[in-house]
Amino acid sequence: MRKFATILMLIPFLLFCAHNSHAAEKEERKWQDESMYFIMVDRFMNGDKENDYEVDTDDPAAYHGGDLQGIIDQLDYIEELGFTSIWLTPIMENEEKGYHGYWIEDFMEVEEHFGTMEDAKKLVEEAHDRDIKVIFDFVVNHTGSQHSWLDDEEKDDWFHEEQSIMGDDQQRLEDGWLSGLPDLNTENPEVKQYLFDAAEFWIEETGVDGFRLDTVKHVPKEFWSEFNDHVKSVDEDFFLLGEVWSDDPTYIADYESTGIDSFVDYPYYNAATETFKASDGSLTSLSNVWQRNKEYYEEPYLLGNFIDNHDNKRFTRVAGKENENPVTRWKLALTHMFTAPGFPITYYGSEVPLDGGEDPDNRKMMNFKGGDEQLEQRIEKLNSMRDEFPALTRGDYEELYNEDGMSVYKREFEDEIMVIAINNASGTRSTDLTDLPDDHQMRGLLEDGVVRQSNDGVYKLGMARETSDVFVVEEDQGFNWLFIGFVGGILLLFVIAVVWISLKNKRGA
Structure with a gap:
């Protein structure tokens, strides 16, 4: 039963890793x-x-x-x-x-x-x-x-x-x-x-x-x-x-x-x-x-x-x-x-x-x-x-914003878009980005944040003082209710299994 419980615990994490994997096509270096x-x-x-x-x-x-x-x-x-x-x-x-x-x-x-x-x-x-x-x-x-x-x-x-x-x-x-x-x-x-x-x-x-x-x-x-x-x-x-x-x-x-x-x-x-x-x-x-x-x-x-x-x-x-x-x-x-x-x-x-x-x-x-x-x-x-x-090695370069010590630029190669934001200022800076695809999101690779498109079609980007991030622009995943439901179900089964083991141990005592 302990092996079963261990497997139940591992499944959500394995699925999470698979859900977030990015398979980039590799060409000769x-x-x-x-x-x-x-x-x-x-x-x-x-x-x-x-x-x-x-x-x-x-x-x-x-x-x-x-x-x-x-x-x-x-x-x-x-x-x-x-x-x-x-x-x-x-x-x-x-x-x-x-x-x-x-x-x-x-x-x-x-x-x-x-x-x-x-x-x-x-x-x-x-x-x-x-x-x-x-x-x-x-x-x-x-x-x-x-x-x-x-x-x-x-x-x-x-x-x-x-x-x-x-x-x-x-x-x-x-x-x-x-x-x-x-x-x-x-x-x-x-x-x-x-x-x-x-x-x-x-x-x-x-x-x-x-x-x-x-x-x-x-x-x-x-x-x-x-x-x-x-x-x-x-x-x-x-x-x-x-x-x-x-x-x-x-x-x-x-x-x-x-x-x-x-x-x-x-x-x-x-x-x-x-x-x-x-x-x-x-x-x-x-x-x-x-x-x-x-x-x-x-x-x-x-x-x-x-x-x-x-x-x-x-x-x-x-x-x-x-x-x-x-x-x-x-x-x-x-x-x-x-x-x-x-x-x-x-x-x-x-x-x-x-x-x-x-x-x-x-x-x-x-x-x-x-x-x-x-x-x-x-x-x-x-x-x-x-x-x-x-896109970071072969993509073209386009500046999206540059003001008050903060710069945002885009690198694009084929269908891949990366956005780099560097706030070199001593205070918080923000900007609205519009020159990006609709129904997408910017997922930060350094700070792990996500910037989603607002209802008016704008990506509102805020950066704390003296910070930077590299974003991959990808389709908006939103909340994956199927994935969340599956993970929740697995956790529920785990809780039930733990309760069942506990009750069984008390009866055997």
Whole structure:
């Protein structure tokens, strides 16, 4: 009888779960569907103590012990957060104190502090086993300042003459020595071929899925066009994510002609940081970023949105200087970054959230024990939504409301409609929405609320201060009396069964 009672108790919950399931049709994953986790290798996880020479965790400019094995050990953590791809800072052999990876000494060797080539292969393989893609940071603009080629007379023409970068003169940008680092002469056929060979080496040796291209604007477009052709002759699906550090979307978009697939979106970063660092910031600048992207880029949905990275102050620090609660600010910023057109790039530690000022303070060791549960859950939910609802990754964008610190926008793909509401204001905000289907409801996926259409055809949406929600627009379920009646009947049977057992036990006493 106890087994029967247990079954009766489980049935309503099983039916409730089935009633609320959403079966989205899955298509082959595109890069715009990705959610990327960005890792500075040395500052993430120390998985192999045997390569810990010259490690000094008290020196922010020294190696701290993070390595490829540490990332392998944390792939389950990354997968649990819902990320579908990872981007690593350069893993090539670097000069002394090149913990960040950008002072390359050998373009075809793994830095000893990070592990071995076998570790690099294993990382890609283990990630692929979890359906996680991997991209490596790839540098072609410069070498480390003490590179042996500088003393090789036969390689005198492998570098541009030493000169500083001044202003926005494009020739100086391309030929000057960035931060005093020797600038490679990529117009030289030998240099060009060497870099092509290095790219091909990493693709064939590791099976990596793409490169993040460092300092793109400091290298001539002609090189990038040929580089693109070469790597895609090796792997036609290979992905190239370019870094063109500029506030001007027209300047960045001009590099799209080289074949580079995507770019980290600095105009988005600037607008998002300014908008969400404090309450009451208008979201108009973010809407303007998208309108410009749609006009200037052939593939605007492929841009990488970010709010934190290794070259700028941590967003936690920026919000803290405004005397704001960083967790509250992060939750709003993340909601926008994960639901706006483009794909999100989350810098390691944003989920903690790590604090940090200018480089290298923004590159502190990851803290796996101090994570914020609210932020981790927010990231998990947002990643789950992107996976379940194609409208959030492929849908068009339409602003429905934007006033007094609150913005509401719609993403629509085929017959699927999502509505995102972000109240960045310090007070409650509300609006009437009319540009939605009749006889439907908006079901919140973050706050679990439901907004139904009123008799006059309006969806009355109210949002508490500094909150956000992502709504799926679906047919109005109303009250499912058949379902409620069935559940009620099951509960009634359960009560009767409990009474019957109680009476039977008393009679037997």
